[in-house]
Amino acid sequence: MANDNFFKITELFPVGICVIDSTNRIAFWNRLISEWTGKTSDEVSGKILCEVFPHLSGSSFEERIKEIFTGAPPAIFSSQLHGAIIPTYLPSGEPRIQTTTVLPLRIEDEIYAVIVVEDCTELKREVTAYRRMKDSAILALNDKINAEKEVVRANEESNLYLGIMSHDLKNTNAIIMSYALKMAEFDNQEVVNYAKKIMMASTGINDIIRNVSVVRKMSHESQGLRPFPLKMVIKDAARNFEGLKYEIIGDDVRIFCDDLISELFVNIFSNCVNHAGIASKIHIIIGDKNDKGYVRVSVADEGPGISEERKADIFAKFTKKVREESGDEGTGLYIVKVLMTRYNGNVSIEDAYPDAIRKGLKICLDFKTA
Template sequence: MTAKPSSFFLYDYLPVGVFVIDRQFDIKFWNKTLIRYSGINANEIVGKSIFDIFPHLKSNKYKNRIEDVFESGGPVIFSALLHGHFIPCMTKTGDLMVQETLVYPMKTSDEMGGKVEMAVFSIMDLSELAKISAYYKNEKRKARAEVEERKKSEEHILALLKKLEQKNRELDQFNHIVSHDLRAPLQGINMVINYIREDINEGIDVSEKLNLVETRIVRLVNMINSLLEYAKMGKSEISACEIDMNNLINEVICDLNIPKNVEVSLKAMPVIYNYRVLVSQVFANVIGNAVKYGDKSTIVIHVDYCEDENMHVFTVSDNGPGIPERHREKIFDIFFSLNTKKEVESSGIGLSTVKKIIVEMGGDVSVDTAELGGAKFIIKWPKVVQH
């Protein structure tokens, strides 16, 4: 672009603000659009230094770059987001105009070596565009927040559905228990009572049969109590705390009134952070089962511990009869009992409680063959408490 001041009038026909300065930073031309933008007439401003009229342009962020246009001959851009405006002008709505400004060198000649004599500033009013951009940005943020909110709601609903499915499964199990498992001993009692009635009529001693009724009633009461405990599990208001597992397991052993022929050994146990009641219930059930079903003259139980990145891993091994592979899943179902020891009263609820507690805590429980020959329960308890 070469400097021909006589042709500046063409800039009057442009829909952007244009002004021209010389190397002394004096304004040589001020177009009609700029008069409209700024309210400053050309005769008020032409011949004056831009730094006198607009003192903020004296700061390095403007002055150095304007000087660069004269020195290096490269065009310079002042964008709206970084500068807001180049010269202060008001819009029709009374807001400060948002501007993008391009400064372009004007040479004495198009030939190489031509000196930059003037700089042409073109100022574009982006106020409307900035408003639209801000509006869409805001709408987009609102939409994004709405999507996030919906996503959270969906996740919440899915979690509730999962819980509901679990509760339905439990309800099915309850129906099954009430209709089959609880009815069976009641029918058994009813049958014995009929025998007793017949025996009384025939003058036969019924004390043995009464003992049988009593045993069955005790078993039924145990079953109902266990069932209630299972149903209540997870509903109690409990809070997590630090648990010294060495102490906890020793307390469990003490509460179980373990007979003298049982030897329990513990490896170094950690301190974990969790729900004491639930952890205690799990170990009471698993160690209690090892004692209950032990079939050797000396029952050996070994509690071990290791950890991985996310889980505390406890193992409870014994020298009992073990769990056949085909039953290793089923033993965690409610009211399933292997019943290998006829004299043992089993509600069949203990291991399902264990499974329920551990799964709800985000862990896992499985069973394998112990090196001692019996069962080995592997209990994986998450390091981070699930609320």
């Protein structure tokens, strides 16, 4: 056969190659197709293709190969759709998944049909594995979506129940407070003392209801931070405490926060009142803006202060230690910590008067300024 050197080069190709002449006799049979079919070049060379592979006799494959010699365009066949022109096998004996291309080749005055067999078995396996992985991912995604929908539904249901309970508890607590106020007008000092204790407990219940509502709101994503005038926020929060004494030192500044900012200061003021009493004074200092665009706001009370041991736990969530040592439920300053994180700020505590005889607690808030 002419151009033998050209066909010897095809021994390096990663495909099986069979070349037949116009009489359908095999003129070339490369090394790879020998391995895949188990038929050597010596066995098949010079033989008619249909004699080597009888299933081709009278088939559409035979007709299509004949058309190649009359100038027809190349033809491509998939073993999965059309079957195999030249069946090839894996070492395990399993048929290879293959694509076969039949194309014309003119050498000098002769036309040959070149049959190129490409092994697609590994590609098919990878595609199958990918599809399985994709199907698994889709199932997992659907499960996640359904789970998220269930969480949303459960949250909506729990929020409804919490809203109903909060409303009913507020109404009941208001009745308790009204009776306690009446009792406080009695001439009997023992009754008056009990009335004061009832009022303190009632106030604590209101704080718990309020904090539960705030925690519920915090579970929702913030609608975005925007500038608020700091002094206005502080004064709005102070209005929740009748007779609260406080002073603000420093220039006003606009801070980035959201609608829950008032609750942050309400909880700080509540902590001050619980530990220092409503008659004591709260000292608020607004510092200067630093070079990173933050301002420090310190809120100091005149209470008994806090031990070094408790400082590490003061912002903890509902801990037994906080309840036992502070007498409250431990939600207030936890809410402050969460909200400051929400505002991309920071909160810390210090002794209000570290070098003085009197004690007190100072809560330091670092806000991003507008």
